[in-house]
Every structure is written in structure tokens, then in C-alpha cells.
Amino acid sequence: MKRRDFITTTALGASALAFGGCHRAEDKTEANSFNINRGKKVTLKLATSWPAHFPIMGTGVDTFAKRCSELSGGTLEIKIFAKNILVPALQVFDAASAAQIDAFHSGVYYWKGKNSAFSIFGGMPLGLTSEEMITWFKFAGGYDLWREMYGKYNLYPLIGGTTGPQMGGWFKKEINSLADLKGLKMRIPGLGGEVMKKLGANPVLLPAGEIYTALERGTIDATEWVGPALDSMMGFAKAAPYYYEGWHEPGSILELTFNKARWERLSSEHQAIITAASEEMTSNMLQEFRYKNAVALQKLPKTVQIKTFPDEMMRAAKKALAEILADESAKSSDFKRVLESYEAFVKLNQPWDDIARKHILEIRG
Numbered sequence: 001m002k003r004r005d006f007i008t009t010t011a012l013g014a015s016a017l018a019f020g021g022c023h024r025a026e027d028k029t030e031a032n033s034f035n036i037n038r039g040k041k042v043t044l045k046l047a048t049s050w051p052a053h054f055p056i057m058g059t060g061v062d063t064f065a066k067r068c069s070e071l072s073g074g075t076l077e078i079k080i081f082a083k084n085i086l087v088p089a090l091q092v093f094d095a096a097s098a099a100q101i102d103a104f105h106s107g108v109y110y111w112k113g114k115n116s117a118f119s120i121f122g123g124m125p126l127g128l129t130s131e132e133m134i135t136w137f138k139f140a141g142g143y144d145l146w147r148e149m150y151g152k153y154n155l156y157p158l159i160g161g162t163t164g165p166q167m168g169g170w171f172k173k174e175i176n177s178l179a180d181l182k183g184l185k186m187r188i189p190g191l192g193g194e195v196m197k198k199l200g201a202n203p204v205l206l207p208a209g210e211i212y213t214a215l216e217r218g219t220i221d222a223t224e225w226v227g228p229a230l231d232s233m234m235g236f237a238k239a240a241p242y243y244y245e246g247w248h249e250p251g252s253i254l255e256l257t258f259n260k261a262r263w264e265r266l267s268s269e270h271q272a273i274i275t276a277a278s279e280e281m282t283s284n285m286l287q288e289f290r291y292k293n294a295v296a297l298q299k300l301p302k303t304v305q306i307k308t309f310p311d312e313m314m315r316a317a318k319k320a321l322a323e324i325l326a327d328e329s330a331k332s333s334d335f336k337r338v339l340e341s342y343e344a345f346v347k348l349n350q351p352w353d354d355i356a357r358k359h360i361l362e363i364r365g
């Protein structure tokens, strides 16, 4: 929500309470819509890209819907449709854009085919953490660019949670050098997959339901997923004993996106409730991932070996990523603009992060 809208809504709420509907002239139009919409029940159809009640991501949206109902006194109902019920998992963007559904919950990097710049909104390999990404969106221009670019598709995006740092994935064999990546078949999407390709690996995309079997049968040599909490449910430890620390998804952002025309027809009150409930969902999801990953890490089978990728590989990954970003910037002015905003925030954030957070993490041991 824009600052002006927030101020107007707050002022209206206060004046409605104090003066029983007696408003200043300039508030009249919005005051009327506020009063008309107040108490009127609104139902929104929200489709997700996850199975029903999928742990953490799906249950996060369930709680978001419940909070919208509670905070609105029952006047705002969000009806959730799990993947493939109303629309296929990866068609939620198009369906909301065409107003076939009102909203969706999904991952931003799925839509990079529409505009390569969208991949940056979803997170950057070797880049910003979840907390840093959220700061960029809210305070350093990220939201303005995201909303401008989604606006061309008649969409209005909100951050819909974040995973925190993800693990580097499960490998059947140890990776001791760059040479070990040659021809390695790995399930890894997004910019991380493009970097792996430049390093000689063969990134593949597989639906969630097929990954375990492919890994177990050796059709693929490695896979990334999320972190210990969700990875344990997939059983990867039985098929690949080497579990590598992450680099490619330090802070992946999920999205809660609305059809823009539908969003604009909502009352200021309902917009404020959705915005507040989405921020609550984002913060809860980050904390839940942190806690459940910490618990699940302790419970991994003893056969699992936690590993760090070789320095040689990470140096090559940084170089490959820089080349990919330069290529994409040359091809797309949107990508270039988003990257410039992102990098300006990285530059601003780094010195303070080094003397504050990084320092604490180092000295506390």
C-alpha cells in the first residue's frame, strides 16, 4: 500500500470513530466507498502452486486466509484452491492476469519466461538473504519496480513468505573439484541452474513427484529442494548421502499476487487487512522455516554427510553468475533496471551488515 493510502485509511478510521461519519470534504469519495464496503462480504478466489495444506508454504496461506477473516470481522473471505483444482500449478499467473481467479500464491522465478527481470524478484544466487530481500522490496525500490512490471500483466504483487537460506542439495557422489560437475545431471531451477550449466553440469527440471525416483534410479545425480524440514519428507537421504550447504537460494521470495483491477476495487480497509496479514505470513514463514529446519537437521539419518562445496567451484560460480547477469542486462532493459536497483541496495547494505550482523555471528562463535 502506498503511504498516502495508508494515511487516508488511518485518518478515515479515526474520523469515522470520532465523528460518526462526519468527514472533511476532500475525504468524501473515499469515505463513501469505505462506508459502503464496510460490512459487505467479499470473497476472493486464490489458487496456489502447492498441494493442499503443503507444510509451511501451504499452511502459511491457510493461516493468511484465516487472519483475513478474523481481522475483517468475517467480511473478507479468501477461498484457497490447491494446485490443479481451478488452474494448473504453473498457470496461476496467467489465470490471475486474465481475472479468471482473483489471486495466487506461488514462486516468482516460475515466470522468468515472461520477463527475465522477474527472476531477480524471486532471489539471487550468492545474493541477498530473505531479510535483506524484504528490506530491498519495502525500503529500497524493489516493490516499485515489481509492481510496475507486474502492472503490465494487470497484477499487483505482495511478498507471500520466504524460505530463508536453502541447502545446496543432495548428491550421490562427493564434489571435490570443478571437474566433478562435468555432465552431472542435477534438478536445479532458476538462475542457480543457469550457473550450474556454465560450470559444466546438466541442469534438469522435474516435477516434485518425480524427483525421488529419478535420484534413486540414477536418472539424475543430484537434486536441490529446500532445506532439512521439507527435504526430509522427500526421503532424499536414502538415495544420496552427501548434503551440501547452500549458495543458490540464500533468500527465495514467494509471492501473493492479486489481479490488479480486483485489488483496486477492494475497500481500503480490506487492502490494509490483506497487506497486514501478508506481512504476518512472511514473518511467520521465515521463523517457521528457521525452527523446523533446525529441528529436522538434528534428526537427519546418521548416514548423511553435510558438505561444503569447494572454494574453486564457488569462485567459478561467482564468475559465471556475473556473466549471466551481464548477458541478461544486455538483452533486457527491465532486467538491467531491476539489477541496478538490487545492486545499489547490496552496496548500501554491505558495510552496515559487515560491522553489525556479520561481526556478531563471527564473535559469538
Ligand code: CA
Binding pocket: 166, 224, 225, 226, 249
Ligand atoms: Ca529450491
